[in-house]
Amino acid sequence: MNRLWPLTARGTGALVLAIACFIVANEVGIHELLYFGMLLLAVLGASIASLYLTRRADTVARSFMPDVASVGRDARVTVRVGVRTAFPTPPGVWQDTLPKGVAGDAQGVFPALGSGLRGSDRIVELSYAVTGTRRGVHPIGPLSVRSTDPFGLARRRNVFGEKTHITVAPAVVDLPALRNFAGEAGGMLHTTTTQLGQGADNLIARPYVPGDSMRRIHWRATAHRDELMVRQEEQESTPEATVVLDRGVLRWAGEAMQAPGADPGFEIAVSAAASVIARLAHDGYAVEVIDSDGTQLAERIDGGDMIEVELVINGFAKLVARRDDHLQQLPRVFSGVMTGPVVVITGRFDTADAAALAPIVHHSTLPVLLTVSPSAGSLERAADLGWRVGRIGEESEIAPAWVNAVDRAAANVLQ
Template sequence: MRWWPLTLRGFSALALAVLCIVMAQAWGSVELLAVAVLLIALVAVSVASLYVLRRPARASRAVRPVVPRAGETAHVSVGVAVRTTLPTASGSWTDGMPRDAAANAEGGFAAVTSGLRDPERTVTVNYRVRFAHRGIHQIGPFGVTLLDPFGLARRTLRIGATTHVVVAPAATELTGSPRVTGGPGDLPHATTTQFGQGAENLTARPYLPGDSMRRIHWRATARHGALMVREEEQEATPDATIVLDRSAERFSDRAHLAPGGDPAFEDAVGACLSVAARLVRDGCTVVVTDADGQELCPPLVSVADSDRLAAELATLTTQAGDALPQLALRLAGDRTGPLVLVTGRLSTGDASALATLASRSASPVLLTTDPDADAVSTAIASGWHAAAIGHGRDLAEAWGEALDRIPHHARR
């Protein structure tokens, strides 16, 4: 009972004091009365010391990593500043946890020495936590139970604010990606130019009137017997598009209420993140949108951007409507590079409606969490490299199955 200030030892001391008073009256013993008064005074002073002479000042909590992934272990460190003028006995602590978190967030609270000169002492506790689902989870408040030096009284307090932890979706390590490496009409590319003599992207061309003499390529000049100048080639970075269909019609109603509610939607979100991380590592500039065309985050150009996407996907839910039938029309004017579509329920009619979209990418990949019996076959027949995901199936296996259907000249 949090409201009861006495420990078992304190309650026993108080009961003994009452017994001494009764016996003192029965026997007329002044000594027993003195013992009773002493015990009552000791218990009273012990209780008062917890409320007057010492109290926890504040608690600060740090979570590492700052944005953990679902299913991975995060480390939590809590620093508790305790103000005390008298030493305290060891106590206990506990930290508030959401229902879907697995953690042993309780333990012994270390004794604190006297702080007459420096009245604030800091006690640090550490524990590990694992969140089952993505989303924003609350940890706290932190609870600490302090004991007086004699162990007669205790005080339980909730201190510090709650900490909101953003939990990103879990990602699967994928191998290989549907990247076209070059050739006429293959893919649009984002181009960048690098300058500087000795760079790998330098070529030589004959000198033309007006060229700067500082650009003369002396090694090529000696080899060709004529003035040659450095010409910077453009480096190409392939563009890839990932479409995550968050239409409510494709998933259960629970996917619209909160993250983690629908396992199928969680599989789709995890697949989106995993594929994006794979394509970025393979050198693609990745654009992630929903079926309505809304970008879910800025374009990804580096591995660090994958962490930013993970944070953006942490709180994603479905939205009303069904945007998938209009997807082909929305991308009608675009010629895309690698195109990956991640969706939920898929019928043969949906697969047929997406047929024209497959022809606009050299390597279109379709991942669905809930296809009907013939939907995947229909999508494959129309040009998609399709596979079913979710329902306990390994994402890496499904991804590899889809890539196996891509011609080798269109793969990295």
């Protein structure tokens, strides 16, 4: 039945019967049928009127748990509807409009309401689960409620409220921890010891400042200077790592520039980048996230700061490819720098790219290259030049590629 037609199948049958009564009454002359037809029309009119005199929604507010959804994971949507009705209303059927980026069963029974002439708005709370299917920011809504009168003769579809945007972050794959590398211990920073003198008596001392440990007081220097002095034999440092997400459009399909989620290959790369960032930060590394031209994609993440990791991954919800291509100029970013793990994530990759990236190997303790679309022989060439390589053509390949690269590097460390 057309949704613009206000009558249900039962109501349409009643209308047809009323018209038939008028026709038969006119042809046969049975006046009782005329009265019966008029009664049916009156009932239909009253049914339609009852729907338009009741139920009006003034406010519709949606909340999400968690606040940001993730691809492949469930989130709960709660809809709070403020309704004011002059007369009691029967129950109806509600449905929330879902975009292509999320999936779920967003419908249910809208409860019956009593008269609210003397009271404030009634708050009706609806809830349903959704699953993120495409990274990006997607509009949910509006909410519609389909009601029928108590006799089931007429119906009305009310549309309530505005759209509410839900953010869907990339999927994060659980990667195993780094082993036999500094900083792997569950988000704990490691301590390096620098000997600034020879022997305990020759360590350089400095004046005590609030916050220094009392165990580091250098008593001999304190007696000599007549003020509290502390040893400076230890300095805490955070191991550093760099994640490079190559967004050059030449590495991806053209759709990667248009909107998040448009290019499956780029989505795998973004998911891999998010997963590696989470792993390295959890292992205690201070993580820099950059593009292939050295541009920062996020603020530096301190080791173990998983809240900042979550914020960065949520920010990746809007990430798209860019027009230029700077992958072969990436070694300039690491010129004159020695750092920890460097993880490069890219799309199309050939032997010329492998040769161009070779200098980075000498500036990293763990050079890892993950690519979505490598050409024949390109990964072998990169491995010969010192990269720990992996192909991530599918999301299910991210974890195996990471394990293979890390295990190979760990084996080299143990030799």
